[in-house]
Amino acid sequence: MVRVGVHVSIAGSIGRAVERAVALGCDTFQIFSRNPRGWASKELTTAGIEIFIRNLRTSRIFPAVDHMPYLPNLATPAEDLYHKSVATLTAELLRCGSLSLPYLVTHLGHHQGTGIEKGRERVCTAIDSAFSVTDNEVMILLENTAGEKNSLGSSFTDIRAVLDGIESRDRIGVCLDTCHAFAAGYDFRTPEAIAHTFEEFDSTIGINLLKLIHLNDSYGTLGSGLDRHEHIGLGHIGEEGFRHLLHHPLVRDLPCICETPEDDRRDDKGNLGKVRELAGK
DSSP states (O other): OOEEEEEOOOTTOTHHHHHHHHHHTOSEEEEOSSOTTSSOOOOOOHHHHHHHHHHHHHHTOOOEEEEOOSSOOTTOSOHHHHHHHHHHHHHHHHHHHHHTOOEEEEEOOBOTTSOHHHHHHHHHHHHHHHHHTOOSOOEEEEEOOOOOTTBSOSSHHHHHHHHHTOSOGGGEEEEEEHHHHHHTTOOOSSHHHHHHHHHHHHHHTOGGGEEEEEOOEESSOTTOOOOOEEOTTTSSSHHHHHHHHHTSHHHHTSEEEEOOOOSSSOOHHHHHHHHHHHHHO
16 A cells, blocks of 8 residues: 655644644654745754654654755855855754654755856755765755746756765665656656656666655646645646556655645545545456
8 A cells, every 4th residue: 555645743842743743644744844035944842752652663654854944045155144144054954853854855946047057056055065074864855846947957857967966875765756747748648658667767876766756736737837736636747647557566656745735625634535546446
């Protein structure tokens, strides 16, 4: 059976995130360890860390995953933003270590017109810099993007180039977002398309580096470049696509986290139920 979860809130205290994941019936889950929309962050307290770890161990949910906040841009040419972004990446690695989280997911960022190669260099330097001052085993997972203008990481070859530029390769992996990949032109709608996509991933990046799947349907069409998530089965990948995807042996061996909307059509629990329904048939 597939291991599936959702992104949960830390509102109230970080330990509440585990309680919310348990209440939803998650096998895995993702959090922002701090406010994702600002630069300032509250320090984690010893008591908060202890409660989170205790709740996590009791729950037997694995893995719990942290995601970088929205504002950092590891590819930016703007020096002030770049240094703040590297500082945030470093701080998040340390917070993950304190919380016993194995993975930190990050987007590669936007080069803002300076070109892909310069953007890649900035990303690699940022990651190596953060690793050099964080003495733990937390792994950074590079998340693919949908193909927005000036973005890095929409192609598997782009991600491979960044991986090749990082020194600490034992601490780096990949998170594959199905919505982003579909919007960037990688198809998941048929068994043949899914096999082709994973074969291309393996030949370009290496399937051993795939540690996590962000399981999201796509509001946009194949190759649209639109980063807009949709409920599982209600977007352009569709129920049949996800049924085939969720029966692929690779997907069934990996944690899958939904980052789908919550609206009057469906909530997080509804998407978890849909995933399990499609995975069970």
